[in-house]
Amino acid sequence: MYDLIILGGGPAGLSAGIYAARYKLDTILIEKEYFSGGQVLNTWAVENYPGFKEIKGDELAKRMEEQAEHFGLEIKKETVKEVELRGAEKVFKTSKNEYKTKTAILATGSKPRMLNIPGEKEFYGKGVSYCGTCDAPFYKDKVVAVIGGGNTAVDEALYLTKYTKKVYLIHRRDELRADKILQDKAFENPKIELIWNSVAKEIDLVEDDKHVFIHNKKTEEDKKLAVDGVFVFIGYKPNNELFKDQIELNQYGFIRKQKMNSLETNIPGVFAAGDILEKELRQIVIAAGDGAKAAFEANEYIIKHN
């Protein structure tokens, strides 16, 4: 039986791994992807992680993984199918193995939210994209729609204007959530047209031309816009599928904090770290901090219960 199993190899999980390895806990980290790093891998450049003025997301992830392995953390690239967290002996079943542990840290993070509207899946890669900075060159002199109003949405809309003729920025509220500095850039950019109070309902062809159908929530008006591409940036969704029946979540599906100064979940010996946890700010540096704290608490738990 292991002392600790860490689920998820993003900054929270890897940081927990570094601390656990240094506490000499018998630990494994389970990551489902071929590369560790989680959402960090989808970040082009990180400019706010202390110690680096600018570092590529995948480079930062690689360094975290190397550091954890340097201290002796074992990383299993397996997909967990089932967990049983209640009881003194916690079980993780993967497609290949079954692992048992005294404590666990859930660091499964979050993933980009999809619109879940008709046409989104059908046109994925053929007019629907979740990365403007990747796919912009396919839309030279074309018209595109960006859905969302946060930092990512506005940043990507601005990037897309380098290639496209026009960008509709479609947001469900009457003001943007993005930082003021980005908002000003968007308002000043002649290629960006803001469409307020509106949500995307469907993506479909109208006489061979792609359209996004939108609904204005204020005026109740329905409209269709001819676009060549739709880019979606509407926030993140917690990866809670494996344990949602056992761990107490908040109304948005993030793991509920039970006490101010602890990362322990409603189940004793099970801790949470990083983006999966309910919090105000989801950042790499905070995830790494959570990881350290969760490993510390797991270590304390083991000392107390031995």
Add this chain to the structure above:
Amino acid sequence: MNKRVVIFTSPRCSWCRKVKSYLRKNKIRFKDIDITKDQRAARDIERKTGQKGVPVTLVNNRPVIGFDKKKLDRLLDIE
């Protein structure tokens, strides 16, 4: 015989970097075409595969969309 591997990428595309580092790890040589520098390549790939997105990897002209590890393994005989 070595297979001809061409990968269409853009600098900010994280999945492109994943495919490339996977190929490098398996010691597979490839030609990297940056569609932000070569606009025609973007049009070619769209015509050939219908894809308006990167990465697209061509293994002896057979397209692999995204980081499709299983398909890459199969086409490149990666164990």
